Amino acid sequence: MGASDTYDVVVIGAGPVGENVADRARAAGLATAVVESELVGGECSYWACMPSKALLRPAAALADARRVAGAREAVTGELDAAAVLARRDGFTSHWHDDGQADWVKGIGADLVRGHGRLDGPRRVLVDTAEGGRLVLTARHAVAVCTGTRAAVPDLPGVAEARPWTSREATGSHTVPGRLAVVGGGVVAVEMATAWRALGSAVTLLVRGGRLLPRMEPFAGELVAEGLARAGVDVRTGTSVAELHRPGGSGPVTLVLGGGERLEADEVLFATGRVPHTADLGLETVGLEPGSWLDVDDTCRVRGVEGGWLYAVGDANHRALLTHQGKYQARIAGAAIGERAAGREPDTAPWGAHAATADHAAVPQVVFTDPEAAAVGLSAAEAERAGHRVRAVDQDLGAVAGASLYADGYRGRARMVVDEDRGVLLGVTFVGPGVAELLHSATVAVAGEVPLDRLWHAVPSYPTVSEVWLRLLEAYRG
The missing domain is CATH 3.50.50.60 (FAD/NAD(P)-binding domain)
Structure with a gap:
């Protein structure tokens, strides 16, 4: 860190969310410090997304081979657990963060290692890893990107x-x-x-x-x-x-x-998860320690005088997913840059500085066998929200591409249609390999693509994507 303890932006938490806030702030020309108490790269890189998917991928590959005649006969053993765990270790960089720390420095941000907490408006007190104490002052914004921690019930024993x-x-x-x-x-x-x-x-x-x-x-x-x-x-x-x-x-x-x-x-x-905000100094700015932080669509915390505090990612409880947190970070970082330049950010629905997808088009994949992938609202959620909807289902096993993908393919797809507007509110796929189908559904939901227009997006034959044609045929009757 440089000699100055004053920055335009101070980011607390150097996970993927904090990294993206810092990146956007630096792109706007703002002097930025990033405070991290553990590993740069955060939960996703070392204890969540990357290691979990590294553990799951070998199981999926083996299951896929066993679902196809000719390939299953070549499978003569079980997973090599030691090799799987070693591969997992590679994806976590063996729990060393040198590469990600260098990336933060490479964008021109200062990395401060230690535990950061708020100490009144625009001030962050850091107990450093070396045992010292620093006070960082932000001219424009402090962004809380501390995520969540696992909730363990208080049971006897x-x-x-x-x-x-x-x-x-x-x-x-x-x-x-x-x-x-x-x-x-x-x-x-x-x-x-x-x-x-x-x-x-x-x-x-x-x-x-x-x-x-x-x-x-x-x-x-x-x-x-x-x-x-x-x-x-x-x-x-x-x-x-x-x-x-x-x-x-x-x-x-x-x-x-x-x-x-x-x-x-x-x-x-x-x-479940709880917000990692208990020891963050929230009480010094009139907020409840340990609480979720309520934000607007630019991720600015509501109820804080001066509008300088932001909460981005899991801590705001909008969508507890890494990709949504990074999306919010891009929105928030750009909004901070606009406000620092004296301009009002574009917060209109689907505007450049509004995290609208958190409400309408959140995608998620569950990497089980079969995979489950969904975006937007379920049929029940859409009905509770007051929409007049129709749910259309399709047996994925009846799609030619799926039957080629796996013998005896079992799966199901559903699209939830807003009957008044003729657009999709949600889509769900369950079956082997459906994760890669999800982004097409996300584009359709986020883009509010009319079903009449979607009819002209012709899926390739024979692929699992042909399920889109079958769903639209079923809707048209």
Whole structure:
């Protein structure tokens, strides 16, 4: 860091979101400091997106081979767990952040290592990694990009049980013989998929009645079937009452809601996320420590006098996904630059400085087997929002390209149509390899492409994308 402790912009958190805010601020010619207490690159690079997908990809590749006659006969063994874990380590750069730290410096931003917290308007107090203390002052903006941390329920025995969270689940260097996974959301089903493929005996404990409750019901149903086929013991309507792990080592015993006991070598709690804002000094600017930060479409925090505080990414609770956080960062960084130049940013719907997609076109892929991919609103969400909708379904296995992709292909697609405007509000695909279908749906939803125009976007034959033609045919009758 240079001699000056005053910057145009101070970014707290150097994950992908903070990096993108800094990049856009620097592109606007603003002097920028980035404060990071852990690894530059954040959760996604070292404990979430990258390592989890590195664990899941070998399982998907093996499953794809086994679904095609002629290829399945060539598959003579199981995954090499050591090789999978070593490949995972490569994608995390072995938990070293030199490359990403150099990138921050390369854009002309100053990297400050240490724990940053607000200390009144436009001030950030940093306890540095070397044991010192710095005060950084921002002329224009402070951006909070601290993300979230795993939520672990306060159950009897949970501290002694030393449960896994998503970090241990993506970073473990050994394969547990028996793994209990508590939760029914994305992290739970993906980690159940990965560790079962690596050889663990996995039990998935879901308090609710179905998996992936925020997606169309059929998504959770097909993913549950896939997990069961892989050998995962899926138990819905099951809660955990307490845990026992005497001395904090050896097997852990889970006492379930009905009194049944389940023994495992490790237990993963994938039961949601909470904002990483408890020790951020929010109270010094009139906000509640540990709270989600309410923002407008430029990611500026509401209720802070002077409009200098921004919260970008997971901390604002708009869409807890890396790609949405990076999208918000591009919007927020540009808006900060506009305001610093004395111009009002374009915040009209779908304007250059409005994170409108957070409301209408959020895409997400669940990398299980089968994959589940969705964008926009489910049919139930659209109806609750007051839209007059029609849901159109298609058996993906009946599409020629899908039948070539895998023998006995099982999958389903749904598009949710706004009947009054003739545009798509949401699309969901479930099946092997559907992740790469999702961006076409995202373009259609975000672009509000009329169905009459979409009819002229001709899918190539024979590809899985031909499902678009079948869905439109079904809609037209």
